[in-house]
Amino acid sequence: MRLNRLDLIRYGRFDGAQIMLPEPATGQPDVTVIYGPNESGKSTAFNGLLELLFGMKAGAHPYAYKFERNDLLVGAELNIPGRGATVLRRNGKRTQSLLDYQGRPVEDAILSSALHGLRLDDYVERFSLNDKGLREGGERIAGAKGDLGQLLHAGVSGLTNMATTLEAMTARSDLFHKKGGRNTALKSGKERLKEIGDVLKTARLTPERERNLRTDRDAARKVFEEADAELSRARKRQAAGAAAQTWYDRSEEIRKIDETLAGFPKGPDLKKGTVGHVATFVTTISEKAESIAEADGRVARSEKVIAENEADPVAAELAAEITKLEQTRVEEASLISRADTARSDLEKRTGERDEIARQIKQIQATLQVPDVPVTSLVLTSEELETFGNAAQACQTTERELKAALDVVKTAREQLGDAPAKPQDLSQLQVAFDAWQAVADVSGPEQALERENARLVKVVSGLPASWQKLVENGLPARETLDDVLREWNTLTSNLDAATEDFEARDTSYKVARAKREADEGEPTSIDAAATEETRRLRDAAWHSHRGTLSAETADFFEEAMRADDGAHTNYLMGTEARKQIANSRTLEATARAARDAAKDKLDRLTESRDDLSKRIASITTALGQSPDVGPEAFAGRRSALSTAAEIAADVAVAEDALEKHSRHRKAALEGLSAAAQLVDIKGDEGNLPARVGKALALQDSVRDVWEKWRRGEQTITEHEKAVSQAEDEKKVAFARLETLTAALPLPDCSAAGIKTALPHLRTLQQLHREHENLARRVDALERAVATLARSVLRLAELLEEPFAPKDDPLPIIDRARLRVSNAENADRLRKREEDLLVEENQSRIRAIGARDETQDKLEKLFEGQGGEDLPPTERAARLAERDELRQEHDNSDKRRTEARNGVDRTLFDEELAHLPDATREAETQQELDDAQTARDAARDAAVEKERLYREAYNAADNSELVTEQATVFEELRGGARQAAVARLGVLAARGALRRLATERRSTMLKDVEEAFVTMTSNEWEKVVVWTENQGEKLVGIKPGGDPVPVENMSTGTMGQLYFALRLAGYRSFARDPGPLPMILDDILETFDDARASAALNLCAEIGRSGQAIIFTHHAHLVELARKSIPGVSIVKMPD
Amino acid sequence: MRLLVSADIHLGSPIRSAAMRNPELGDRLKQASRDAFIRIVDLAISEDVDALVLAGDIFDNDQPDLKTRAFLISQLAEAADADIPTLLIRGNHDALLDHRAHGDLGPNIHLLHKDAPSVEIAGVWFHGLSFDTAHVLRSFLPDYPGPVPGQKNVGLIHTSLDGAPGHDPYAPCSEQDLMAHGYDLWCLGHIHAPFERSSGPVLAVMPGIPQPRHFGERTGGTVAIVELGDGTPEIERHQVGRLRFKNCSLDLTDCSDVQETLRTLRAKLEVMRDPEHDTAVRLLVTTGHHTADMLAALTNEVLENIDRVFVDKIKVTAPKQQLDSKTDDLVRLMREELSEPGFQHAGKQVLEDLRGVLPRAISDELSEDVLDDLLEEAINEVTLSLHAGAAE
Incomplete structure (x- = not known):
């Protein structure tokens, strides 16, 4: 698969952007360097490609910041084997997100097949490499310690953590159990189980x-x-x-x-408490007598105090006058407290008031309005501010109007006259662009040549009729695998069955021979036991024979001997029959086993014959010689399949070339027609140049016209500003006129108002102060009059002389003293009167209580003797x-x-x-x-x-029983995990050995070439050493010194890793096929020499497939241009 | 007549789950079987049933532990004090119910056996036979008394009905024979999953194990209350178990970052939560990004804020596509390696080595029968560790 163009239609910051990746010329490596500075969107573009290929990320999308997630759209033109150039798009929907160029949903299988079933993670791991990955990959493969299988796996898969993974799995397993391990989970668990078992056993409550x-x-x-x-x-x-x-x-x-x-x-x-009561009563009588005497003394003293404190007849009126004076207030203070300063204050305030009146008159004169009432000139602070703003607005709008008029005038002078208007050549431009897009036909031609060359190379080992074989249909790979496996199994089983049959047949023959021997010569019985019995019987017989008559004894003995013979014969016959029967049974069993083995052998032979026929038909289908075995099928099928795919690619390339030529012709016709409309004529040789020149000239004219038009638009904008300034000026002057209409000033212009404003503000302040002082003078005058009246009345009551000019305070003080004395005498007299009443009442009560207590005391002693004793x-x-x-x-x-x-x-x-x-x-x-x-x-x-x-x-050990069950569960799980880890490590190591065997022939050479190139011949070659632990990769220096991989420097290890990845890429490109390899700034830490070497390796990738290099370093772009013939340099779109 | 029917209480049997390592759960459920039985008796009293029926396997093992027996007697005495008689039979685990060895159970508690197979309570006849040895391979059904004519007849039987899979084939009998015996109701024990069968007016009810004990017992946690009247008896089930076991499948294939994984885990585990029960969850996760250790840490973080949900085990599987041998050379080659006789031998040796050091009670976990399963897990483990490690 090849990426021809990446369309970032709505993705990240991109809106309708494209990145073209032109196909290389024939014989040139397919390498494209995409250059863009940091933040130019290289990562976005890479991610866009991945999401096109594998679907968009679920959930919140990191690139959905300019467009909504559902509006994201990326696309690409891809060369897909078997389909040719295909335009696909991917949107952000969850289902049916893959679309064709017309936006119709298509199956994801198109891509997954082209990607050979790889997942996103696999693709990223295998077909992308960045600087960090290169560096860390180099460090990580050190853990492989040169293991060939692990290194080749790292190259093939891009996964460099095989060594650490296997170590971690082993460690996990060892944590559970390791021979001799001290702190393993199993050991701890077993110890705990034993402890629990002991406790449970001890604690069990048996009957x-x-x-x-x-x-x-x-x-x-x-x-x-x-x-x-x-x-x-x-x-x-x-x-x-x-x-x-x-x-x-x-x-x-x-x-x-x-x-x-x-x-x-x-x-x-005595009644309870009598002693206490007697003591109490005696005390009470004594106390009451003392109280009566004290009360008599206090009554006499009170009567004396009352006589000494009689009432004052004028005190009430004096108090009323003083109260009146104290309640009278002047300027927030009592009149009495200011009695001595009131007159001088009055004179001072009167002087201040008159001075302010004089200043007001002076301002009126300055404003040239001496006769108008001052209140008509006193304005509020808001009014003063409004007047000021209105006057300022008049002056500002006047200045702005003048400036706008100046700008218009200057712009008119600079613009000059209108130039000539440009002609409309848009149709011609479209046709010219279409022509340019298809003018160059070398790309498709080179692609066709390249595919043809590949085809010739691939079919070199195939029969001439290979195409016919492919058309007839190749057997499925799984079928070939099945046939091979079946053949191997069958062959093995057939050998085993033959061997088994031979053994069974031998056994049968032995059994048959034994049966025949048994039938021919019946085996004698083992008569030892019988003989012993008879011996004992005979001994007994001889010892007792004498008790019988001789005749009887002889007769009996004869009969006994006869019976012995018959019995012996019977026993022998029985034994012989048993042995023969047994031999027959054994023979029958052996025969049945032999027959079964024969049947099995026949069946297997039949199966082999059937399979041989299938193999023969497959041999024919694959065009192979009849003497090759099924081992050769896979290789031939792969070759035929590859040839078929390349043939399909050739057809696609031919189709692309033919399509390109058609487009080119149509574009030329369109260009000619558009040119004729503007009177440009010519043929294929000169027409495009003439059109290009005309379009360039027209571009110049359009620029001049556009510049003059923009100037004209600017002047119009300035004129609008002049008109707006005039309107604003009119509004400002009208407002000022309205505001000053009632103001009695001679000059109400903007300047006049601005001049008068400071005086009006001073006037406002002076007027306010004058009003305050006038109010204070009036209040002081009223207070002085009130004081004079009240003091005169006090003097009359005290019967003392007083004139208005005298100081009033001595009179007031004496009046106060007189009132105070009278009040004290009243309080004293009243208190003594109250005491006198109380004392009289108390005396009467004490006399009653004393008499009552005496009666009670006498009652307590009724009927008792001892009358002569004190109570x-x-x-x-x-x-x-x-x-x-x-x-x-x-x-x-x-x-x-x-x-x-x-x-x-x-x-x-x-x-x-x-x-x-x-x-x-x-x-x-x-x-x-x-x-x-x-x-x-x-x-x-x-x-x-x-x-x-x-x-x-x-006996209640539920907690321990629960723990016991839990430990068992944990050990059960742990044992399973440990077994899985050990088996996994075992399987992985075996698989890596197989990988080394499988890939060494195809990859090692590539690794060596790449490594030597990458290190600029610092290393001569790489070889494989076989050791006890397996095969190791070893680098050889030019002098022949071997250096195991684990002893290489970190930098060298990184270079080796790159070489491994290159070899892995080539291996994948060979089978199942090439995919674009993305190299993201892998060279940024390299010096120029190493970068150049690395670029050469990128070119090698480009020779096997497609290499796409992202970089933000301009010097690397130049280096790539020098190092890689025919490299395409593409700039990141804006 | 209303009967509370239960069986397979397995008193003294612990919960078997790694989730019990959680101290909160472990403490709460250390006497799970006893707690379940207390709830059964409480339910019988609160529902005011006429009798409590226990169809065998009241205890878990044949080791005589009188403490457990004393517990049973005290609970049944409580039911008897509330005028609820108990009828019970011995199952294959019930040596402690041997009245000859350990004395009578007490008044109003009827242990049915071959010498006293029937008892009548309030006009209803109860019939039952007990196991005398643990292993009985013949059917008991022919030895059950015939129904008492004109009366309601209830049978108690501990049987692997029709050879139920997963249970020892003790005292098997066919469903057809059982339903044709002439009783109105059969109370069954031995098979821990609840079910019922009816044939005409006859009902057979398996109440289920009241407290499931491990992941093999993901159903149950119930007892049955049966209304025995005219027509087919009616049944209603009641939950008494505290802990339930649940599998939770979770596909994290598309969750590449931790936050998203945490969100998905939280959403899935929230669904597992049941305010009435503790739930032990076995997480079956499909992911190519996280190892089991990583997932365990994330799951524990999530569960800090989810009450009553606990993790038993986390099993991680790589996505099917990742295990596709067509695209992954390592997977392909590992599969080839596995088919080698030499490798098979080495694999068996690995299992044998581990079996040799494991406690005998669990050594069957690694029998040769499971080698193929373990090898599949091994491929998965290698692939997952490799890809997850590469992503770190």
Whole structure:
């Protein structure tokens, strides 16, 4: 397949762009250098080609920024073997995205067949190479350590990571298991499984184990229950002893209390809290007496204070006058606080007001309007700004109009008169372009020659009738493979069957001979056992014969001997029949086996004959001699197929040449007709030149005319600007006139207004200040009058002299003092009056409370003795008596409770022991012994219960069982992965050996040539060494020194990689066929010598197929021009 | 009469999946079979059924572990306390149900066997026979009692009905013979996938394993509630399993960048999520760009934000086109190599070496029968590693 043209119709930044890749002249390599600076779209173009060939990327598209994804469209003209030049397009749709030149959907099979079934990734890996890939490829193939198979595979596939891949797979497998490996997953897993297994085995709760544990537990529980009962008995004994002791001690206490109570006053028990109440009542009576005396003193003092503070009769009026003065305010301050400065302030403000009035008059004079009311000249700030803007607008529009008029005038002077108008030669131009596109016929002619040359070369080893053979139809490749495989299998099976038959036949013959021998001479039986039996019988017979009569014994012996003979004969006959039957069975089995082997042999022979007939027909179909075997079929078929494809390419080239000639003739006729319309005549020899000259002249005329027309358009634009400036000026002047209509100024022009504006702004400010001062003077005058009136009234009330010129403040201060004194006396008197009322009430209450408490105290002692004692002592004595009575009752209650809380029999027994100093220690010892025994039994029972429970709970190993299952699953998966990895490595290494064998003859020579060329003869050749591990590629220096690949420098390794890729390309180009190879700036890190060598290799690619080189280096373009004969240089489209 | 029918509970049997390495899932499901049985008893009580029927393989193995047996008895006692009697038979795994060796199960729990094959509850006759040894290759059906005339008859049988594939051929009997025996309902055990058969008014129901345990059991997780009235018994199934196993096929052929791969993985795994269940997923991925290790890392990243979905295994296959021997010399030559007798011998040796060191319980994973499958995987592995490695 060849790329003739790439159409970037709507793709990335491109819109209708084309990249032409012209076919080379005959004998020249097919190399196109596409040159463009960085960011010129080379990557876009490469991607466009890939998406045309393999479909557009799914999802968001990186090149859908100018056009929507669905509108993306790329196309190309491709030379497809068997179809010729074919125009295809690819849009962004998910289905049916491949279109023909008319936009109709076509099958992707057209391309996938032309691409030999390669996927996008495969194509990129095999048929593209950039600088990074070249560098890294060189580094990566070092990992192959010279392995021939791996290196050739890298060349064929472009995949350079074979060594690391196989190492990684081996490592993965070894991670799972490796002989002697210490930390493998398998080892860890097995160890864990063993641990889990041990735990599970130990923890399993079998019925026997459960029974043993349960028996132990129940026995321990019983022992515990008995010990516990004993402890309980000991505790009861001890409790009874303690109760008896309590009874004994309390009885003694009761006797002593009764003796003491005889010396206390008689009477009932005091009520609860009586002692406290007596103390409280005595205290209360004393306190109330003190309160009454204190109240009498306070009443006398209050009455004295009231008499000393009587009311002032003028204080209220003085206070009212002072309040009035304080509430009067001047300029945000109290009038009183400014009383001494009010008059001088008034004089100052009056002077300022008059000065501003004078300045206003002066401005009016400047504006030449002395008599108009000043308010008619006072404007707001907004009005002043509006006037200023209007005046400025008048002046600006006037200036702009003048400038626009100047521009028009200058442009008119520079343009001059109109030149001659050009003639319409577009039809002639179209015809001339069409002619130029097809004028050169050398391309198709050279292509035809090239294809013919290829055809001659290919058919050189084929029979003359090869075309007939192809037309008759070649057997399918799969058929040939099947026939070869079948032939090999059949041959092998036939050999095995023949061998088998011969062995079976021999076995049969042996069996038959044995049967015949057995039938001819029956085998005697083994009579040893019979003889031994008879010997024993005869011994017994001889020892007992004497017990019989001689006649009887003889008769019996004779009969016995006769029976012996008959029996022996019978046994021999039976054995002989068995042996013969056995021999017959063996013979029949051997015969059947032989017959089966014969049948199989016959069938295989028949199959071989059938296959031989098929082979003969294939031999005929492939035009081969009858003595060649099926091994030769594939090669012949491939040659015939290649010849057929090239023949198809020849036909395509012929068709292209014929089509080109037709187009050329039609283009010449079209050009002649178009030329005649403008009076140009001529033949094929001179007409195109004349037309070209006329078109060039016409281009010059058109340029002059276009320039004058653009000048004329510019002047028209300027005139429009003049008209617009005039309109704007009129509007500005009209606005100013409207605004100043009511202003009483003598000059209301724009200049007059701009002159008056500063004065009007000053006037506005002075007028505002004058108004403020006038208001302040008025307020001060009113305040001074108010002050004089109020102070005069204060003086009258104080009965003091006062004249208007006097200082008012001393009068005000004295009035304030008088008012203050009166207010203090009022407050003091009032407070004492309130206290007097309260004290009288308090005194009356204290007397009542004292009398009431005395009554209560007397009631508390009703019915009691001890009247001669003070109340407090009397209450204490009675309370002491009551406590003794309570102790008596408590002791009695406790001894009864002690006796009732224990076993009565045991109590009586223990009471009988008292008093006894050692009895308590004895019972305690009994209790301690029982407690110790019970605790030991309890611990034993708890332990047995714990063991039982523990065994039960330990049996719940679901977590371990789950882990065990999980480990098994992991090992299962790991084992499978390890096996897959090992088998994969095994298969890959075998495949690489096969690849080395298969490709060495075709690729090694190409590798060597390319490598030597690439390194500028720094290396002489490459050879293959056979070692234990396989075959290694070795470079040979000019002096004969061998250097294994892994010892080469990184740069040399990169060159070797390039050589391998070239050889791989050639190999692919030979079979299944050439595809475009894209080389993207691979030379940018090379010096000129190496770049030139690399370009030579690109030319080699171009000799096998098509090489497309993208570069942004101008010097590489020149180098390519020098190094590659007939190279096409194409610039990236704009 | 309403019956809750279950079988093949396999108490004590663990979940077998690498997904259980996830601590969250492993902790939650370490007693999966017991939890499932608790839910069965709870369901029987909440649905107020008249009897609980267990058709064999209540336990998983014949190792007597009384803890598990005690668990069973406590659960069945709970059902009995709610007036729900239990009828059960022994399957081929049920030595722990041997009442002679391990004592009675308790009141209102009826173990049917050859000495006591029938029992009547509320006018319905239940018939069943138990396995006495693990391996029974003959049919039990001829030994089942005939139906009690004029009464409803229910049979419990543990059988590989018609020799169900994938299950040991224990006590096989034909479906035709079973349906013709004269009972109204057959409660089946042994085949873990749920199904039902009917013939006229007779129904046979396989309730399915209540808690599937591995990827071979991708159906089940159910019990059946059967309404036994006039006409054919009616059946409704209820989910009781917590974990389900799902295969998830995913084509990442067109996903070349990681973000796109993550998006596709997330979308697919989101679909796998079921709020009511944990789901162990086996990812079957087709891609030419990512290795299994890479995909495992990406999948774990995605699953951090998807509840209750866990990965069991990731199997990666190269696109079919990539394995096409016509375009890939290496694939072609590997295939040629595989057909060599010498290579076959070496391959068998690889498997034998590994089998020799594997625990016996799993050594059949690498039997010679699977060599061809492994070789296909091997070609796939080489191709994938090679192309994915080249893209990195």
